[in-house]
Amino acid sequence: MQPQVHRKGFSKDFNLMVVGQIISILGSALLRFALSLYVLDITGRADLFAILFAISNIPFLLSPLGGAIADRFNRRNLMVIFDFISSVIVFSFFLLLVGGNTSVLIIGIVMVLLATISAMYAPTVMASIPVLVEDNKLEQANGIVNGIQALSNVAAPVLGGVLYGVIGLKMLVVLSAILFFLSALLEMFINMPFVKREQSEHILPTLVKDMKVGFMYVVKQSFILKCMILAALLNLILTPVFVVGSPIILRVTMRSSDSLYGIGMGLIDFATILGALSIGIFAKKMGIHNLYRWVFITALLVVPMAMSVMPFVLDMGYYPSFILFIFSAVLIAMVMTIISIFVITIVQKKTPNENLGKVMAIIMAVSQCMAPIGQILYGLLFEAFSLKVYVPILFICCAMLLMTVATKKIWRHDELV
Template identity: 40%
Template sequence: MKLLNRNFTLIMIGQIVSLFGNATLRFALPLYLLDRTGSASLFGVVLACSFIPMVLLSPIGGILADRVNKRNIMVILDFFTAILAAFFLLSNGLFSPEALVLIVMMLLSAIQSLYQPSVQSSIPFLQEKENLMTANAIINQISALANLIGPVLGGIVYEAFGITQVVIISGICFFLSAVMEIFIRIPYNKLPGEGSVISIVKQDMADSLHYIHREKPIIQKVIIIVALFNLVLSSMIIVGVPVIIKIHLALSGQLYGYAQGISAAGGLLGGVLVGVFANKLNVEKVWKLLLAAVATLLPIGVCLLFGAPPMVSYVVLVCCYFLMMLLATMFTVQMLSYVQGEVPGNLIGKVISFVMAISMCSQPIGQALYGVLFDWLAPQWIVFGSLVISAAIVIGSRKAFSHINDDSKKDLAM
């Protein structure tokens, strides 16, 4: 099976359009809220709440991905997201901006939690095992490209015309993606299931947890490490970058859009590097990528500590953000490819969704906490604190990552 076969190509194109709309909307809505309220605490709480559906519903998304036609899930959810964009347009002005943004962000999060397991679990059905890392790199590059163009265009349109035009563009993207995905054909074998829907869900969850806990405990260890990393570093970046740029540096939303776009370019380059060097990368050494990502916080903290001019601090922040995303993407693609290559086909959707849910469960806590901290403390101390704690987590994780291939060898021996 060739890499760029018809169905994988359609998924790629659909992802480009859908993720562009998603990136634009996810960029503009929090920025709209921050502009309307000026509160870092409220901003952090809304972001935290928007992650809760993703944590809670990702396991359900995995079960659906294994038991329902993956193509149908993608089509229905993209159509529903287009309707959600229309709901925002019709409701804007009827509700408070805080309530409306919270509702729409939570629904977007819920949709993504059901959508992404279908996309990720479809790749092993459309590719040979030797192409998995390259295929995942391509999907990540598409995500990075959408996140590159979406915030930049969203920032320009938002500053020039306001939130309404941004939502219209996003809604059109979701509609076009849904129409395109109708023509995708993904192999589908209905899994057996007896009893009520609740009993089937409980059994599927139990099977996934048993596999992660008993048969592949290394996956469980990696999940815990990533969850801690998300609590300390990822949450700080998600909340801190817009707050630092908009409030502490007093710069425009358009410059924040450029920062998001440039960071996405880092993710794009990271995906390219993984694809180019797929055969030379060693999953046992991925912790080094995380440690290097943590180190990018140092120049940001130094600029803020010594009160560098706003544009100097902005340029340094953007460059470091670019490098951080490059390194984080290389880590993510390698770990996702490892999981896809190890997990049986009948469990892959559920296991991937559990990995996503558990690794992200710490983010709502972290985002709410950082929202409060950025109102109370100078940003440089938050950045330095995140650097020290994140570095300690990564250094402490070296042993777990070093046993990844040992775990695979044991399975082969059995």
């Protein structure tokens, strides 16, 4: 077989998957945003939607099952099936809307069903990337896929808000169903290698056994276990800074206007896109032995973020503190994204294809479990130090410095092959 190392750009199959991802993720993001506005419109209660949103995130615990399925069946076919089922669910919801049979409960059920499919879909995609892309382009490919997800987080509120106001919920739901269906059609043309594995039992006990194999593989492979712990700690320590910390600091501490608050949060979201798309450049200078330097850089960047909310800077006026905070947050978001994609790429290179889906799913599930814990912890810290919000930020700096030392120590003898 002729090597493809010198091919310029990506293969047709990867490009098709990327386009399908753009369409599918956009459809999902638009629908989630539209439903949030609709619930607020019909109930006037933000707390009710917050509860629904939290419940809809529970299915991510099913990611390991999705990983086991991704390793057992044709991943191209799985993506087609998942998008097609999503289209059917959304179109069924549209029929209920037309019949006037909608309620908060039905919306909650729709969100949980779509979140369940998403939990299965994500590890399938992550396990498909190494099959469609050469090793030397894996970081860049992961950056593109992550960048699409980050871009949807930025575009959905803007585009969703406009479409919700112009065409209304019903037409937006139809649009979402069409987007899922188009994504399924595109994915049908992807040519993805697949070798059917032997199956001695019925599918359910086989999948349970596969999940157990996946967990044991992650635990026994110390290198992969270290990567999972690093990803989990990043989600525990840094992710809540942007989800909980930034809104509190910009809105409460700095008392930003609606427009400046939107600009600030938008720039932070945009930074994750830049980080994802620039991984191809930085990956050449990154290695497992110098990863601690990137963690150390993140720790240093937290210092000016803490300074931005110290009394002497706040006394200088609004703009110096706002600019210093956003500048630090943007750089941290970029570096965090680069580290995350680099670590995921290492795991993909180290993991055999038959275990890729399970390993990716386990890492994703464990990492995502850490984010809510960090959000609750930071919520309590920012409330306790509401008059000295720089204290919890300095706590983050200390935690990242400890991570720097730990990262340097635990990967001292590891080599990336």
